[in-house]
Structure formats: structure tokens, C-alpha cells
Amino acid sequence: MFDTVLVANRGEIAVRVIRTLRSLGVRSVAVFSDADADARHVREADTAVRIGPAPAAESYLSVERLLEAAARTGAQAVHPGYGFLAENAGFARACADAGLVFIGPPAEAISLMGDKIRAKETVRAAGVPVVPGSSGSGLSDDQLADAAREIGMPVLLKPSAGGGGKGMRLVRDAERLADEIGAARREARASFGDDTLLVERWVDRPRHIEIQVLADGHGNVVHLGERECSLQRRHQKIIEEAPSVLLDEETRAAMGEAAVQAARSCGYRGAGTVEFIVPGGDPSSYYFMEMNTRLQVEHPVTELVVSIAAGAAGGLDLVEWQLRVAAGEQLPYKQGDITLTGHAIEARVCAEDPARGFLPSGGTVLRLREPEGDGIRTDSGLSEGTEVGSLYDPMLSKVIAYGPDRQTAIRKLRAALAETVTLGVQTNAGFLRRLLGHPAVVAGELDTGLVEREVDGLVSTDVPEEVYEAAAAVRLAALEPRGEGWTDPFSVPSGWRLGGTPRPVGFHLRVQDPVEYVPRGSHALTDDTVCVTLDGVRHTFHRAADWIGRDGDAWQVRDHDPVAASLTGARHAGADSLTAPMPGTVTVVKVAVGDEVSAGQSLLVVEAMKMEHVISAPHAGTVAELDVTPGTTVAMDQVLAVITPVEHPAEEEK
Structure with missing residues (x-):
């Protein structure tokens, strides 16, 4: 086993790998950018090295700086985690050239499976069924569009070099192909440095099922069962579970064997995942989608259900076996030794705001409580004081629950969330x-x-009345006089007036829309909770500064000054301002001051946490102000542009 391993990643990923290194007695080296100088993974590692400024391209994606950090700390091996450079063949080769062991598959396997076009051709030759789609690499926009029309709509555009759903576009209307191909190329180029695309047939109501494989350097390959990853939003997995309720033992064995053959076809070594698309009405008709040549975010559910020979479920550590395989060890078990016991399910907690269309969010973690207990596991990179910015992936943590059956696991996970x-x-x-x-x-x-x-039935933009009640209770308590002895009646927030009827004490508050709220319930406050009894029902909230939280939801309740708000709004009287929907970076500007625009026309693109958001014109008009250029960093709700409406829209339409 290695003495020292550098972890070339950040956040919960690095924390997870460091935990296994510590259990094996291996010294861990963390790396960090300026944005992560006080991050949890930095504090938990045995040593840490600064590798550059906040932008990932100048720090976590800098092969040169990572290798320098490994050399300075005497690392013998590099664990890439499961993001950034984990599937970068060039990084794997650079590690080998520097005399370091890359804890992952050979560079040739990464390169082959990282090219989705070559990967499909390779596994097809090995007898693995694949999704019908375009053939050949380096297709032009016109060739992609032609292939899509030949396959038949709807189709799925996919970056050849990508993963994680980034750059993927489901296209149902052939008229949208040109725009969607352009957007997919931009996102693929930004995420992977390669804008090569392919197009595949869209399988209606598909299920996404993946098989975990593990291979050593001695020719042994096994699969560790499947994970159901069908609950996705924008092609990003959000809930994963093992095993899948869709598969019977015969189909599970067949898909597992197909995954093993896919791994053998590229000379795989280490932990990897073979992903399949499965028609929900016919599980036996499964198709290879791609192979992820790294450990997956959702690997904990496999760890919790896999039993090896006579061992108990939950005793497998895939990071440990990545290390052992990389160190030259042979797998000590065969396929027949592996069984699945119980059920595990995982939820990805991300920095995003469901009430604002799941736009990326940011800020400082003011209060943190992560669940624990029987059957509960939390993989997290958070701590109180963590600054969540817009430069990196929005995933903050994973909450995983295990139970003897699926119903129990779901119940435990809901309680944990x-x-x-x-x-x-x-x-x-x-x-x-x-x-x-x-x-x-x-x-x-x-x-x-x-x-x-x-989604519409799962997201509410309404703010419960008890949220305002709790926020008002906190403000009311702050007005209470402190100390002992005589109290000036004018200082008591009771609404008392000399010679008059007491007037209720009200507060101007704002979550989304401003309201004037008068508390009418009973309250009990501690340092971090506020309990309100409203209409006979008791509600308990966690609180920190202006934040109120309950059952996994949170609201930022701020004081509202109606006079100041009216003055601010006067700046753009008679015009419409376009504001940033999230903190991020402007990547595309398509207009200039004075341009005439039509309603719905795409004007700007803001990118945050590897996600693009298009800013469109709310109506026909003229660009009166333009306050940003490509590369401008913007805050949430910052004014980007102002569009003056046309004076006579009815005549314009004629």
C-alpha cells in the first residue's frame, strides 16, 4: 500500500477519499484554490497545498500544479476523485510520466471510453447492445442535424467527451436543432474543452440503470449489481438507489455480464460504471449508453447493499479497492461470492433554489446540521462558515439511507432530509x-x-404564513428591553400608546414579495430555533441571521423598506430591466445598446456552476442600457440590461 496519496479534487469528494486513506493509515494530501483555503477537505487532510487562484482552470484543472504539489509532498500516487480530471487521459499519462500511480484505469481505457463514439463501436464489437444513433466523429452542425432527421425526432444531443448530463439536449422539434446544437457545443466546450457531439435516438420514458464494475490488473472483472438512476432533472441524477425494482434476477445477471464484457473490451482496471438505457415497458431490451471511467457520485448505495461471501452488507469500501488494485493487489473474490442485501437510496443535496426554477444559489453556510443515526450516512464537504460560490459544481453533500427493504430506506431518507x-x-x-x-x-x-x-406539484413558490410569523417573532424579541428594574413603557413592543388603543406591532418583511406582517401567535426562542404556535399548531424552525428553515426547506426573510424600494425602482421607470437570475459569469452577449429586439429574443447567457441560463427580451423594444460584457462576474438580481418597450406594439405587429 502507498504511504502518501494526493487527492486531486475538492469538497465532499475529497473528504470521502480522505476518510478511506485515514482508515488505511495512508497519509493524505489535499489541494486547494484560494476559494477553498478554509474548506473542510483542507482541514481534514494530513497536509494541504495551495495550487492556484479560484478559477478551476488555474487550480484544480492545472495538471502542472497538481504534479508539483505531489512532488513537494512526496506523494506516490494520485487519486483524482470523481470530478475535474478523473476522466482525463492526459492527466493519467502525466502522472505516469512523473513516476506517480494514477488511482484509476489505464489512460488508454479512459481515452477510449471517454470518446462516446469510439466507446459505442468498441462495446458493440464485444456483443453489447447500443443505442441507435449517429456514426463517426467530428460531425458538422449540418451533419448532426441530418443524422437527427434520419433517426427521427425526438433525439438526444450528447457531448462525445462529456458526462454528468452536461451539454446534453433533448430535441423534439427539428426547427430547434440549430439552436440546440450551438448551445450543446458551447456547454461541452466550457465543461470538457471539446465540443464534439453525437446524436442518439430518444427512448420514450426510459429508465437509467448502471452497473458497478471492479477489475484488477490480473484479468479479474466482477460486477457489483446495479443502481437505478432514473430520477433526474435536466439529465442530472438527483436520487439513486440499489438495487432497481425493475430488474429480475435473470435480467440483472445479463446486464451485469454485458457490463463485464464492456470493461474487458477496453482493458479496464479499477472501479468503473457501465450505464444502460432501459425501456420501462421492456427491461430485457437494454442499451449501452456510456462507461464512466471513474468512481460515481452514487457509489455509496452499492457499498451499503453489497455482501461479499459470508460478510455482512455494508462492508465494502470502493475507494479502498481502488487503492488496492492500483497498488497491484488481486481481487480475492469471484462473481459468485457477491450478493445484494437490503436496499439503499441516496439524495444529492445541491446549492440551487427550487422556487426560482432550480437556479444555482450561493452564500455562506451560517447554520449546518447533517443527519446521522442508524442506517443513515452523510457524505459532505460542508462546515459552518463554508463559502459556496458559483465557480464549482453545485453539489454540496449526499444523504444516504439503508434499510432491509425499499419502503424502509425511503422512509429513513425522507426523515433524514x-x-x-x-x-x-x-x-x-x-x-x-x-x-x-x-x-x-x-x-x-x-x-x-x-x-x-x-415538478410543478413538488415546488411551491408560496411562503407559508408561519414563516413570516417566525421571522416576526425573532424581530419582536429583539425589541424587548434587556436588564432588570423599571422599564419605560414606550420601549416595550406591545403597541401601547398614551391615552389610546394599543396598536399591533407590525413588520415589513420580504421573502419574495414584500408583506406587512403582524404576529398573532405565541412564540418560544432559543439561540438556534424558534417555535411558533399559530392557529393551535406548533411549528419549529431552525434559524440563523435572516434565515428560517424547516424540513429541508429554507427561506431568507429580510426587512423591507417600502420607501427605499420605491426610490430604487424609479431608476428604470417606463422601461424593463433584465437582472441576473443567479450569481455567475456572463459568457455570451448578443446585442449592443441601440439594437432593436423582439419579444423572447436571446440577448445574454449567464453561466454558474457549469449551467447556462439564457436571458431573453421580455418584449419587443430597444436596448437602452447594457451593463455587462463577456467575462463579467455578476451577483444575483444585478441589472444586466434595460429594454425600452416599443411605443406602439399593435402597429408594429401590423
């Missing part, structure tokens, strides 16, 4: 809790489009 408190940053924890209670999810009737179809 209700206990999750991350105040200061909006997350999707409450949304995930509601999703897990959806009848189709409970019944196991899943497909990759379920979340998008049902």
Missing part, C-alpha cells in the same frame, strides 16, 4: 423530500422524465 439544515445557502433538500413521497416514486414507477413532468 427533514433533519438537514443548511442555512445561508438555498438547497434542494426539501424538494428531494417531497419527491421521495410522490406516489410514483413510492411505487417504483420511475423514468428519466418523471421529475420534469411532476
